[in-house]
Amino acid sequence: MIITETSKGDIAILAPDGKLDHDSAPEIRQNRSIIDPDKMVVIDLEKVDFIDDSGLGAIICALRNKRNANGVTVLSGMNHRLRIIFEITNIHKLFNIFDDVAPTIEYLETRQIERT
Amino acid sequence: MTITETSQIGIAILSLNGTLDALSAPDFRNNRSVIDPEKSVVIDMENLDFIDSSGIGAIVGASRQKRQPVGGIILSCMNDRVRKVFEITNAQKLFHIFDDTIAAVDFAATRQSARA
Amino acid sequence: MSSIITLTLPGDILFARLASQTASSIARLLADDQQTETESCVFAHAFELAVTEAFTNSVTHAPENATSAMVTVTFLFEQPHLTVSISDANEPFTIETPAPDIESFPENGFGLLIIRKLMDRVIYRRDGEWNILSMSKSL
């Protein structure tokens, strides 16, 4: 699995491509922007075609690393398959989920202005 | 495996897509143009990514039913992987092999008119 | 017409992908003719994920020095049900574990929850010193 990382302002956008399972989960957990408690992160799941228990764990650990709720990790571009898994496990309640990266960035930018 | 059939200047062109093995060989053998001993057929193998001895057997068997054995079946756009299996079995000696389907059709047409 | 396919693998996470790929291709192969493309995709994905979770659980819960412990994955197809059972020699376990409480940001434990939701029937039984987790779904 390859993660392409871009950034917009100081918001980091991670786009994993492939399967997010036991082998690839560590790549998410050890990613700098995921570990940094103050970094605003968007995880674009558009190109993820498979996620399992350890993949979900890696994403939740991203949220756990953030100092407080507004170090928000936001998910976008989820395909139908992933959406079912998130709903089954109720994880969708923890995240702001958008269907595309652009609206996610706008949402974060508005949050940033509020916070400062 | 899926077979899409087109025809140009009276020559049938079968494009094979997928794998040609013992499982998919019957679809090829029962194709109308393959069975018709008068019909010259060009087999476009550009999208054929796997062949085994049953696949080669099917093509060789088909060419043997043609009235004009060597010219009856002409092969085009063979990739390296398929070519190697032909070479292992020496079956490439039985066919005219082109790297361009149009060239193969032109060759078949000239052979056909020469014979008619 | 019923067919049985068994796959015996070393209990090593390296083979998780192989187990789940096998499950997905068997599901797609057996279901092929009776379903539309999307239905057979969903059917195959359900088995791919269920087997990944079950296999990963077997591996992670294996005792430390059991380097050569094997895990067996058996597929039984009796029209229209496909049943996959994973058996390993670990300690007994139960599948009635409560769904992880989401507020505590759990980082694992979703496996059995996902299996129970994706599969129509999930049965756990103990046979001698073997755990057998059978999961089935119909077309």
Add this chain to the structure above:
Amino acid sequence: MKTILAFREEEYAWVHEAFPCIHPLLLPLCNKPFIEFLIDFAIIADSSSLRLLCDGGFDAVERYCENGSRWGIDLSYGSIHPDDTIHAMLGKNRKFCGEERIMIISGFSFIRYDKRLNYKSLANTMAAGEWATCPGGRITLSGMPGKTPAHWVDAPLSLMPLDGMASYYRASMEALESGADRYVLPGYGDEPGCAFGRNVVISKSVEIRKPVSIGNNVQLLADTVIGPSAIIGSNVIIDRKSSVESSIVFDNTYIGEHLKINGRIASGNRLNDPKSGASIAMEDPHLLSGIKKKGVLRSFPRKFTHAVAALVMIAVLFIPFVILRSLLKLRGQWKSARTDFLSEATGMTMSLGKVELSTASSLTSIAAALSMDRYGWLFRVLTGQLALIGSKPLPAEKNRLEITRSALSYRPGVFSYAEAEEWPSSDGDATGGDAAIVERFHIAHSTPLSDISLIIKAFVNRFQEKSIL
């Protein structure tokens, strides 16, 4: 511009009898496979993509050339019929040719070119048609020529057919004598006319007379005379007082003592006379020499010294063996399986405990460094089934049984001469591979005393090699 290289199997059928285990297109000319000369010429004549056409299979050629990335060109393969005309070939490769000018080199022949001359402008501007021909070979240009250059520069070009041993010999000598200034030849040499490969060991009192080309892993022993006009392949040993002059020695060949090779082609165990085409096969598949009869291997003094040395090793290594073995057994890292090996008596096998030290850990590397995995075999030296140092024991497989019948000097040992020599250990078995050459040489030459020093060297080499793990 693009190039097509077209061959027909019957053009090089003679190579199969003369040099059985080499693909004709990979026949070494001087110190390079034949096909590379054609590829070099195509590149010099400004081609960046090449297509190889043949009516037979490519397998070994394709494994060697792959996609041409080694020469920075794009190389592809195709098949033709023996009776295809140039026009038919172009038709079958229309996608490859496109609208470009195409140079077609057909036939199994040697191209005489000079890399310093400008074939590029000539190739692009000459009118379509034949550029050079010889019986059985042709270079043709097709497609529209480019604009003619201001001044016309001529670059002589000719073809020589390779239709038998004699023409092959002449072509190789021509490539050697004109050397690196005309052709693109590998190997480095301090002076023109001398090309050496890697790991070439030249003993004192060896005389080298230019022009000479020597491959990799070659040993020239005392008082040998090499050249003039000598082409030596790789993995070759030329034994004492032998001379090789205007001759070609193929890879994996061992030239024995006191042999005069003049105007010959030596490969494996065959000595060919290119002029008359006669060929003599030596008795042992690898030896071009009069090897002493096998009796010497079993002579009492040799067996006695080996037994004594084995006893010493058993005593010295006993304590570490007992400790290490029990420790490793506890941790499941000491697995011993009875495996059948070829015994010295031809066609017979013996079963030895082959020890596998599985996972790499500090303990297993110490055990391997002290050759603990071969401790059990030391007792077989006492019973005479194994030598303390000899050939690497060969696992017994069906096709291996004939080998021992033909190879006179297979003497399985706890350590192998190749390990003593630190020879690159390709796990080649007794028939091929360079380790076999070293084993043959030492079995032919070593005395009981030299065996002792080689045993120590083998043990030390294994110690260094394993302990850095």
Add this chain to the structure above:
Amino acid sequence: MNKSITITLPGEIKFVRFASQTAASVATLLISENIPESEGTQFVHDFELAICEAFTNSVKHAVKRDTLQMLTITFEFEPRQLTVCLRDTNGPFTIETPTPEITDYPPGGYGLMIIRKVMDGVTCHRDGDSNILRMSKSL
């Protein structure tokens, strides 16, 4: 790590693709980074082709019986070598079949020739009433 994987499946031509693809994904497990890419893909392609031929032969030569024949494929891992064995319950056969002349192209004759070409070592022996075809290749 010498480990092994076993698959038992019905000897039906319907499973030939599944068997070949499983062989390919098992072979891929051996490809580590330090193996050149072209050699790696060739290694995987060779196993896919070898198992496809072996499986097809076993199905084709099956004695027409009412009960379906079960085939067992076992993969044995060594650091740089993979060995695959196919066990079937057909009549005995030898792998030394003469290479058929291309002109009289018999349908089955080429399978073993291809296997011998793409694999390093091929042996076949009888074990009770079944054949074990053993093919291995190293990297």
